[in-house]
Amino acid sequence: MRRLKATLAATATLLSLALPAWADEPVTLTFYHPQLPWIGSVIESFNATHTGVVIEDQAPAENYSAGDQNVIRGLMTNSAPDVYLASYSGVPSLASILEDRGLDVSLSGFMEEEGEAWVEQNYADAILSLARVGDEQYAMPFTASLPIVYVNKEMIEAAGGSVDDFPTTWDGVIELAQKVNQLGDGSIGLSFSVGGLSDDWFWQMLVMASGNSMLNAEATGIGFDNAAGMEALRITQDMAVKTDMTVYATPTPATQQFLAGKVGMVVESPSEIVGYGKAIGDRFTMRTVKFPLIDAENGGLPAGGAALMMLAQDEKKQAAAWEFMKYMTSGETQANVSRASGYMPTNKQTAEVLKDFYAENPNFLTAFSEMDAARPWFAYPDNTADDVWKGVAPVLDQLQRGKISPQEAMTMVRDHVTSVMANK
Structure with missing residues (x-):
């Protein structure tokens, strides 16, 4: 300082x-x-x-x-x-x-x-x-x-990956995470609990990365009720179910496991670079890579x-x-x-x-x-962000736990957001 x-x-x-x-x-x-x-x-x-x-x-x-x-x-x-x-x-x-x-x-x-x-x-x-x-x-x-992926360089390389040639798609990230899991000794490939924040920043990342908006133009319902939105939900589930990821209600456990050298990849804000670096010390090499866009041409990041x-x-x-x-x-x-x-x-x-x-x-x-x-970062009208997120977060939690399908999640999210917007 x-x-x-x-x-x-x-x-x-x-x-x-x-x-x-x-x-x-x-x-x-x-x-x-x-x-x-x-x-x-x-x-x-x-x-x-x-x-x-x-x-x-x-x-x-x-x-x-x-x-x-x-x-x-x-x-x-x-x-x-x-x-x-x-x-x-x-x-x-x-x-x-x-x-x-x-x-x-x-x-x-x-x-x-x-x-x-x-x-x-x-x-x-x-x-x-x-x-x-x-x-x-x-x-x-x-x-x-802007969201970035924090990487344990040694774990990624041990799994056959490379920070300098990191996957540019989520399917590629999921495949790499599966390989990290196979390293044994409690290795965890990826930790990204999309419903685990107190706000919807993680969820906005995936919706915007798919080229969609959170609400439709009339602000009466969701703006991702389409094939690209379904792809965002599919990826949200696959990153957890296909990698045996533990779904958490807060980011704290994932952060602690990453800093301890047990997790290969986590998603976070760049504002954590200094703090993470100090906490990790020389235990392993921390690197950061871009957050993969679902739609490389039209996607964005909140x-x-x-x-x-x-x-x-x-x-x-x-x-x-x-x-x-x-x-x-x-x-x-x-x-x-x-x-x-x-x-x-x-x-x-x-x-x-x-x-x-x-x-x-x-x-x-x-x-x-x-x-x-x-x-x-999308701002919901009439201070309805909390009401929207209270209904969407549990759906994403169940989606990542494999309790519901992406199609069921889309219906549940659509109905909840429409109800909140109708009563704002």
């Missing part, structure tokens, strides 16, 4: 601001975000070098969901933060609530003032779209995590992560907040955040900054190389 602070300080010196024309005295902004162990260093470096803006770091939220609820309560009591770090899935709901209250602040105008060339130099449209609602840029992408929303209403605070957002999403800052966390950077210039780092640390490059497949 000390190294991160030093690097960030050097970066901030290059980006520092004298007291800007719009601020006759320093402007203080409140910044609210979920618990992130490395973000304090970024804020400290900004404050140390930006004389016109002071960031007041508020006590962090337990998670994004709790943070969203606290922000909503703050809007009702005129105590909302000036800048909020929201999950991509939370941005549309918050933007809708803000718009209903006449408090929404679009960043599109700020970006237009910077100029089209500046935007093009820094941000890919696929990344900006993660925090866009309709035609308005309501937040600036700060962290991004981006996890978070974006910076401007809630400040005062014009001077808005100008200050924009400077803070530019710093947080700049190429150099994003490079430092990526090194510290494993998150995929959201600024295009970061690729050049991290060129040597990626060469020495190929695990960090995997998610960045998936950028073209990035899709917004």
Whole structure:
């Protein structure tokens, strides 16, 4: 962390601001975000070098969901933060609530003032779209995590596989997992319990990878009631049934088994790269590879992560907040955040900054190389995500346990989602 602070300080010196024309005295902004162990260093470096803006770091939220609820309560009591770090899935709901209250602040105008060339130099449209609602840029992408496959290199090679020639299809992954199982000594080829998260990120991966959307255009039912959607369900079952995979209700057991060197492949966010690497030490070689798309041409992947929303209403605070957002999403800052966390950077210039780092640390490059497949994490209308997932998760659990067929799962998921949408 000390190294991160030093690097960030050097970066901030290059980006520092004298007291800007719009601020006759320093402007203080409140910044609210979920618990992130490395973000304090970024804020400290900004404050140390930006004389016109002071960031007041508020006590962090337990998670994004709790943070969203606290922000909503703050809007009702005129105590909302000036800048909020929201999950991509939370941005549309918050933007809708803000718009209903006449408090929404679009960043599109700020970006237009910077100029089209500046935007093009820094941000890919696929990344900006993660925090866009309709035609308005309501937040600036700060962290991004596309799903990747974590691999035990030694186990994969012992089974006749190769990290550098890793399967590009799920059937290929399943076949490789079967071979890892045969290594004996309790070896487990693959662990990927699709219904085992508190949200549907794992399930969105498979639906989007098949080229589908979570809901139909009318938002009355599922958007994957087709052959490609059935293929996603077939793969979801095969990866468990054909590899004798233990289906878990949470990701914790799979993570523990992978870190202990018992599992050949797990699916996770790139934000785990640093933590996993430290936990594994020299027990085995951890590598990362791309998440296979079911439809190589039309498939995509839901981006996890978070974006910076401007809630400040005062014009001077808005100008200050924009400077803070530019710093947080700049190429150099994003490079430092990526090194510290494993998150995929959201600024295009970061690729050049991290060129040597990626060469020495190929695990960090995997998610960045998936950028073209990035899709917004789907946000269900009228805050119905929890209701949808409470009915879908048990179906996927039973599917992976071999208790029901893909056809039966499709019917059950279709009926449940249709019911939730009809009562929203």
